[in-house]
Amino acid sequence: MRKTVLLVEDDFIVSTILKKSFESKGWLVYSTYSGELVERSLIKYTVDCILLDINLPKVNGIDVCQLIRNTFNGAIVMLTANTDIDSEISSFDAGADDFIRKGTSFDVLYSRIVRFFRKSSTEFNDASIIKTGNLTCDKRSLKCFYFEQEINLTNDEFELLYFMLSRKNKLITRDEIFTYLKGFPYDGVSRSVDIVISRLREKLVNAKLPVEFIKTIRGKGYQLQNDLLEV
Numbered sequence: 084m085r086k087t088v089l090l091v092e093d094d095f096i097v098s099t100i101l102k103k104s105f106e107s108k109g110w111l112v113y114s115t116y117s118g119e120l121v122e123r124s125l126i127k128y129t130v131d132c133i134l135l136d137i138n139l140p141k142v143n144g145i146d147v148c149q150l151i152r153n154t155f156n157g158a159i160v161m162l163t164a165n166t167d168i169d170s171e172i173s174s175f176d177a178g179a180d181d182f183i184r185k186g187t188s189f190d191v192l193y194s195r196i197v198r199f200f201r202k203s204s205t206e207f208n209d210a211s212i213i214k215t216g217n218l219t220c221d222k223r224s225l226k227c228f229y230f231e232q233e234i235n236l237t238n239d240e241f242e243l244l245y246f247m248l249s250r251k252n253k254l255i256t257r258d259e260i261f262t263y264l265k266g267f268p269y270d271g272v273s274r275s276v277d278i279v280i281s282r283l284r285e286k287l288v289n290a291k292l293p294v295e296f297i298k299t300i301r302g303k304g305y306q307l308q309n310d311l312l313e314v
Contacts, residue, residue, distance in 0.1 A: 086200070087111040087130040091121055091147070092162070093139050097185070101134065104189045118142035119262050125155060126222050126245050129211060132196055135179075137163035137170060145170075145177045152178030154213070154249045158199040162192075213248050216312025218292065220245050229290045239264060240283045247297075247307045256304035280305060 088105055092098040093116045102112045113128045115121060118139040133155070137144035148159055160181045161174040171182045180199060183192050211223045220227045225241050227234045236244065246263055247255060260276045261269035269276075284297045293311045300306055 085109060085111055086132070087113065087128070088132045088134055088196075089121070089124055089128065089130045090114045090134050091118065091139065091144065092116065092134070092136045094136075101189070104193070108193065118144060118147040121147050121151060122246060122249070123242060123263055125151065126242050129223060130157060132158040132160065132199070134160050134162055134196075137161055137165060137174070145173050148174065148179050149177040158196065160192075160196055213245060215248055215251070215307075215309045218248075218312055220248060229287075229292060232290055234286055234290045236283070236286060239279050240286065243279055244283060244287075247305070248309070250307075251309050252306065254300055254304055254306045259304070 086109075088110055090098050090101055090105075090112060092101065092114070095116070098114050098116065102114060105112045113124060113130060115124050119142050121133070121135075133151075135144045135148060139147070144161060144163070148161065152159070158180045159178065160183060161179045162183050162185060163170060163174075164185045166184065174182045181195055183195060212219060212221045214220075217230045218227070219229075220241065222241075222245055225236075225238065227236055227241060227244065243260065243264065246260075257276050258269040260280075261273065264276070264279065280297065287296055288294055293308070296308055296311055298306045298308050
């Protein structure tokens with residue numbers, strides 16, 4: 084099966100070189116230049132490995148690694164120009180599988196990534212299905228079910244629900260949701276988040292989920308009450 088990699092690198096030249104190098108090995112390559120967009124990329128794409136730059140703007144690679152480690156089961160390899168030992172330790176503490184310095188030849192980098200697939204007869208892959216109680220979301224098919232009933236969601240609604248389910252019982256601010264859906268910071272004016280939340284909440288209620296499943300925390304944001312579905 085064709086391997087896939089997500090490149091998270093804000094240097095366009097470096098990203099382009101890596102993309103061409105992986106493609107020459109037959110890999111399918113997805114790219115993003117911002118740590119803030121990694122979570123959404125992992126919902127849109129199914130990848131085996133993430134090559135993650137540490138020195139990203141706004142949200143650094145170590146914070147991104149720590150954020151996605153609980154929901155992404157593939158290999159996370161940190162790529163950095165840093166030479167200090169603290170960066171390496173912090174990367175492994177955050178859940179990284181390897182730490183490679185920029186300037187390392189692609190052949191060496193590639194060999195170190197491939198070894199993760201040789202260590203197990205089962206290839207690394209991300210968790211495509213997320214489930215809470217009898218609510219199931221499958222990002223491969225972009226389908227959502229409550230018990231046996233399919234809930235017809237738009238892409239934005241599905242991606243938002245999957246995102247919130249991955250942040251189990253955690254408060255998610257409007258700014259975080261806006262950035263996640265749009266790819267840029269909240270402007271303080273748009274009501275698009277409220278519209279998507281409202282549509283999603285209505286569809287979930289129509290499917291017989293509890294009204295309070297999506298809870299509004301006044302002045303702060305929203306929180307999924309996963310405990311309401313768990314048995």
